[in-house]
Amino acid sequence: xNIAGLIFLILxxxxxxxxxxxxxxxxxxxxxxxxxSMITGILIIALIPMLLDLFFIPIxxxxxxxxxxxxxxxxxxxxxxxxxxxxxKHITSSIKSITLTDALFLLLFILLMIPSVWRCFYFPxxxxxxxxxxxxxAEYTLRxxxxxxxxxxxNLETTNNHLKPPFVSGLQIxxxxxxxxxxxxxxxxxxxxxxxxLFSLMREKLHPAVAGFCLLLFIAIPEMYAYTxxxxxxxxxxxxxxxGIYFFxxxxxxxxANYFFFSTLMFGFATFIRxxxxxxxxxxxxxxxxxxxxxxxxxxxxxxxxGTFVIVPFIFYYVWMGIFIKYYLPIKFNVGDQVNTxxxxxxxxxxxxxxxxxxxxxxxxxxxxxxxxxxxxCIILLTDVIVYRKFNTEARILLYSIxxxxxxxxxxGFLIPWYDLDNTSKRALFKMFPLMLLYFRNxxxxxxxxxxxxxxxxxxxxxxxxxxxxxxxxxxxxxPGIKKRGKQ
Amino acid sequence: xxxxxxxxxxxxxxLLIIFxxxxxxxxxxxxxxxxxxxxxxxxxDNLDLEYRRETRYGNGxxxxxxxxxxxxxxxxxxxxxxxxxxxxxxxxGIPQLVMPEPxxxxxxxxxxxxxxxxxxxxxxxxxxxxIKGQLELVELHSKNDIDNLLKDYxxxxxxxxxxxxxx
Numbered sequence: 157x158n159i160a161g162l163i164f165l166i167l168x169x170x171x172x173x174x175x176x177x178x179x180x181x182x183x184x185x186x187x188x189x190x191x192x193s194m195i196t197g198i199l200i201i202a203l204i205p206m207l208l209d210l211f212f213i214p215i216x217x218x219x220x221x222x223x224x225x226x227x228x229x230x231x232x233x234x235x236x237x238x239x240x241x242x243x244x245k246h247i248t249s250s251i252k253s254i255t256l257t258d259a260l261f262l263l264l265f266i267l268l269m270i271p272s273v274w275r276c277f278y279f280p281x282x283x284x285x286x287x288x289x290x291x292x293x294a295e296y297t298l299r300x301x302x303x304x305x306x307x308x309x310x311n312l313e314t315t316n317n318h319l320k321p322p323f324v325s326g327l328q329i330x331x332x333x334x335x336x337x338x339x340x341x342x343x344x345x346x347x348x349x350x351x352x353x354l355f356s357l358m359r360e361k362l363h364p365a366v367a368g369f370c371l372l373l374f375i376a377i378p379e380m381y382a383y384t385x386x387x388x389x390x391x392x393x394x395x396x397x398x399x400g401i402y403f404f405x406x407x408x409x410x411x412x413a414n415y416f417f418f419s420t421l422m423f424g425f426a427t428f429i430r431x432x433x434x435x436x437x438x439x440x441x442x443x444x445x446x447x448x449x450x451x452x453x454x455x456x457x458x459x460x461x462x463g464t465f466v467i468v469p470f471i472f473y474y475v476w477m478g479i480f481i482k483y484y485l486p487i488k489f490n491v492g493d494q495v496n497t498x499x500x501x502x503x504x505x506x507x508x509x510x511x512x513x514x515x516x517x518x519x520x521x522x523x524x525x526x527x528x529x530x531x532x533x534c535i536i537l538l539t540d541v542i543v544y545r546k547f548n549t550e551a552r553i554l555l556y557s558i559x560x561x562x563x564x565x566x567x568x569g570f571l572i573p574w575y576d577l578d579n580t581s582k583r584a585l586f587k588m589f590p591l592m593l594l595y596f597r598n599x600x601x602x603x604x605x606x607x608x609x610x611x612x613x614x615x616x617x618x619x620x621x622x623x624x625x626x627x628x629x630x631x632x633x634x635x636p637g638i639k640k641r642g643k644q
Numbered sequence: 645x646x647x648x649x650x651x652x653x654x655x656x657x658x659l660l661i662i663f664x665x666x667x668x669x670x671x672x673x674x675x676x677x678x679x680x681x682x683x684x685x686x687x688x689d690n691l692d693l694e695y696r697r698e699t700r701y702g703n704g705x706x707x708x709x710x711x712x713x714x715x716x717x718x719x720x721x722x723x724x725x726x727x728x729x730x731x732x733x734x735x736x737g738i739p740q741l742v743m744p745e746p747x748x749x750x751x752x753x754x755x756x757x758x759x760x761x762x763x764x765x766x767x768x769x770x771x772x773x774x775i776k777g778q779l780e781l782v783e784l785h786s787k788n789d790i791d792n793l794l795k796d797y798x799x800x801x802x803x804x805x806x807x808x809x810x811x
Binding site: 278528 | 648650652653659660663671673677680684696697701745746747748751756758759763764
């Protein structure tokens with residue numbers, strides 16, 4: 157393994173991602189920022205091999221290194237003055253603020269993720285969808301210096317995996333070139349960063365023990381955990397989709413356009429991983445239009461924002477499907493042939509919805525695949541409905557998004573014949589779980605539980621609110637000057 | 645206050661023990677996490693890339709390498725190999741032998757392959773057969789040769805002499 161190559165790529169991920177976050181003026185807590193920088197940095201580097209091919213530049217080690225450096229410099233060129241040495245002090249203070257319970261869970265999470273990282277390193281990618289698509293394209297790109305390589309001279313009637321967007325193949329090319337012959341280690345960086353981001357978000361609103369248990373429930377979803385080391389598209393797709401939703405709700409709460417545009421970019425990246433995500437993004441439109449209406453946004457802005465929301469993911473879709481496949485690859489492919497245009501048999505949609513619910517969500521093999529995660533979500537949701545009967549803006553947006561996925565996944569099964577139940581739909585459900593987890597941090601019952609634990613831990617403290625503020629940052633009163641929109 | 649924080653910590657640890665004793669989480673912990681501790685010593689001793697590929701890809705990978713070895717003896721410039729479907733191998737009594745699909749064969753061995761039913765089947769210039777338990781490559785010179793081999797694939801005769809799976 158080339159350690160220097162790995163360090164180089166980690167630095168490039170961080171700085172390119174951080175540059176992008178600065179560009180969009182995204183402000184989050186320290187660890188969330190670091191994690192988010194890594195995630196977006198991985199996506200930026202994933203684009204490089206395709207971009208090189210689009211400009212007819214050979215995909216050689218030198219060209220990949222130079223273009224990675226160029227992209228990183230470009231993203232940071234106007235933002236470099238925003239870097240502060242004082243940030244390093246925040247790292248020390250944030251480490252000092254880790255409680256004992258935090259430390260217990262962090263240690264546990266590290267122990268749980270070690271086997272995943274090792275398996276990523278030790279074994280080559282082996283899922284059939286990867287071997288017959290991104291993996292073979294990546295292997296032959298290394299030999300032939302282009303993604304438009306001899307793989308496309310084969311008879312490819314038995315697969316369509318070579319047509320999937322080049323997110324996985326792009327990263328496999330870069331990592332095979334610079335780090336390890338099996339590539340794949342980027343998956344550990346991606347999933348690790350995502351978990352750090354999630355934990356940081358959970359801790360904003362919940363007591364360490366409650367946040368820790370919620371994240372543990374998420375990590376221990378057997379099917380999802382497996383895909384932290386089995387290379388496929390769905391885990392990464394779920395990450396980008398949930399980040400997109402999170403920043404959309406930040407836009408609604410904070411009323412800052414930069415969050416909205418960053419959200420659309422994240423949805424674009426989600427589409428770059430799985431093209432059909434575009435359908436789910438379009439299904440989010442009613443919610444977005446509703447918020448625009450509620451906020452009495454000027455009509456021009458409404459049109460501009462709605463257009464951006466759809467066009468950005470569509471650009472990601474079109475660059476691959478409309479330009480690269482159509483004009484660069486030596487094969488003929490018509491998206492229309494892959495879509496079901498017979499809308500008379502709507503019963504297919506309802507039977508898929510029913511099968512998905514009975515087999516994977518509320519019965520069948522649900523426990524085997526997802527353990528008790530869905531059950532816990534249902535119990536918490538029901539408790540909030542029955543006992544508290546109120547949801548904050550964030551919770552409402554998350555519940556709507558979960559509903560979109562619940563209807564959207566069977567709809568995709570209806571629209572796309574190869575979108576089967578036991579593989580594609582089952583893994584598409586991954587997108588739901590981070591949203592359910594984010595709902596947990598807004599759950600009234602879990603917030604009440606958090607407050608009770610804190611009150612119990614510090615009964616003699618004169619200012620309980622001060623302790624709550626210290627342990628759960630987002631329960632602190634809003635600072636003057638910061639306009640908050642939804643009920644928090 | 646510190647005592648209560650410590651009590652929360654102990655209670656959390658106790659709840660974690662209960663959590664990992666719930667059936668699905670116990671199973672997950674045993675099969676995906678704790679199994680790692682038994683796998684790791686052997687894996688550390690075997691860091692060779694080829695070993696790791698064979699372990700992960702299994703018989704399909706071994707098979708592709710065998711086919712590559714066989715083709716190298718025939719000195720064809722651009723071999724295109726007609727591969728039987730898995731049911732042929734099973735009918736020959738060797739279910740443990742896994743036929744790689746053509747695209748995966750190309751990944752593992754850089755060899756082009758075709759399977760019965762594909763439109764390029766008549767481009768094949770070599771074919772894979774199992775004769776008396778031995779994997780053999782036969783040269784295909786004409787459409788007739790290919791048709792004969794396809795007939796053999798379609799009606800495989802059980803081979804009772806099978807002992808060894810590879811030539």
